[in-house]
Amino acid sequence: MGERFAAEPGFVSRLVAPGFRTVLDRIDAGLETGSLLAHLPDGTTRMLGARKPGFDVEVWLRDWRALLRLATGGSIGWFRAWEAGEWEADDKVMLFALFTANARTLGGTARSSGPVRWLSRVAHRFNRNSRKGARRNISAHYDLGNDFYAAWLDPAMSYSSALDIADDGLADGLEAAQNRKMDAIAERLGSARSVLEIGCGWGALANRLARDGADVTAISLSAEQLRWARERHGPGIDFVLSDYRDMSGQYDAVASVEMVEALGRENWPVFMDCVARALAPGGRAAIQYISMSDDLFETYAASVDFIQAYVFPGGLLIKSSEFRKLAEKRGLVWRDEVRFGQDYAQTLKIWRAAFDDAVRGGHLPDGFDQRFIRLWNYYLSYCEGGFRSGLIDVHQVTLVKD
Structure with a gap:
């Protein structure tokens, strides 16, 4: 044809x-x-x-x-x-x-x-983030294998936006900028002695908080990520394969970095319930999340985009105003919000260059064909373009429990 x-x-x-x-x-x-x-x-x-x-x-x-x-x-x-x-x-x-x-x-x-x-x-409805669906969706993206991500992420395996990264992506390097991101999260949490991290990735932030003396419970739905984290990070961290909806107990602080985009809109109130329930009185939560511009969100949410169809089933960016209202309705005071979308664009640019270098050097593990490689190059380019436009942004915010 x-x-x-x-x-x-x-x-x-x-x-x-x-x-x-x-x-x-x-x-x-x-x-x-x-x-x-x-x-x-x-x-x-x-x-x-x-x-x-x-x-x-x-x-x-x-x-x-x-x-x-x-x-x-x-x-x-x-x-x-x-x-x-x-x-x-x-x-x-x-x-x-x-x-x-x-x-x-x-x-x-x-x-x-x-x-x-x-x-x-119709197809996207089958990717709803029920407990079973969330495990399946997270596995589809994060369980591609630790060796795959290690081939192009920084040594700490930080798969979220760096902070205050130079326009040329160099200066003191991506790893230093990722450390600044984690330092900023730690500063928001203050001197917390007990921390729940929701969506811990490969454990870099949990390790950073544990080094400061906190007892950290770090949860994920990715068995691959948790295996890596347990092998590489020291005491003071309890890495748990768990859905955030199943967590109990109270903590001085809660951290969550770019996990909420995996929830779906129907679960935003459930997530905020979890944060409010998990925080002791006066406790603080530090959340890093990715948003779609408020005035475009409803149109975006009414259709299915390339990322949802090919890369991250069940995903949805955040409508910031709605997310804030859900927090405040639960007695969580919204403080010190910052946005740094252009830092994410630079982070993605560096990731894409590292990914392409890994492909050229034959450093990706076996099993990823040319169609997959081209898909991921396209995906990283697509995301970078979104942040360059300014209509997609990344935020850090502190929530304080009254």
Whole structure:
């Protein structure tokens, strides 16, 4: 079927081109900032946008069908088109940043529609984060193997945004910037003697807090992560395979770094109940989370995007205003919120470079084929573009129990 819409400027290509140019018209009208120079399958070029400064990118459409996939499948369709070789760009990150930065004015132009949207939503419902579903979803992403993540993360295996990282990604390095992130979390918790960490990853933050003298209970649903953490981190930490909903007892402090994006909206109140229940009176929680801009959240949540479909089943970014209201309703005072989304963009840039280096050097473990490798390169680029746009952000906040 692809040959019917191939790049040669033949009869069929000329026949279908007007319909696809309607899609280009909608993209052009929706690009309030930045520009997209499109090289089309019939050999012509077209400049889209270019009204106000923004992200500028050049795209080569090898097949008209890429636009059909975009118009019907949104970010999922656009990935499938890239995977099929139907388009390429001089800079994928800038392309994703351009689309995200103009999400308000593009409207439904780059979102799934019709049967594709309905089928994606039905499939996504099977990824709900029930106790069983949450274990399955977490395993799908984090149990790819410790050797896989070790090939491109920093030595502490910090898989969340670093803090105060230089624009060039160098300066004192990613590891130092990850340590600053953990220091900031520790500072928010004060002199807590007992800490519950919800979603402990490979244990770097738990180890940091234990070195300060805290007794840390660190929970995760990833058996692979916990195996790594138990082997490498010392006393003072109780690593537990547990769902946050099953935890009991009270602690001086609670920490959670980029775990809440795995909950799903229906579980945000449950999470806040858990935090309020776990904190002793006067206790403090430090939460790091990723948000979608409030005014775009409802539209985002109503569809299924590339990450939910291919990388992180059951995931959903946070609507910050709603998250805050849920905390305050439970007597948790919202304090000292900071945002550092551009630090996340730089973190992702470094991860992607390290990932690509690991691929070139043959350092990934066996079993990951070229399709998987290309998917992950695309995923890291997609995420970086989202943070570059400014509409996706990362936050740290302190919650204090009255």
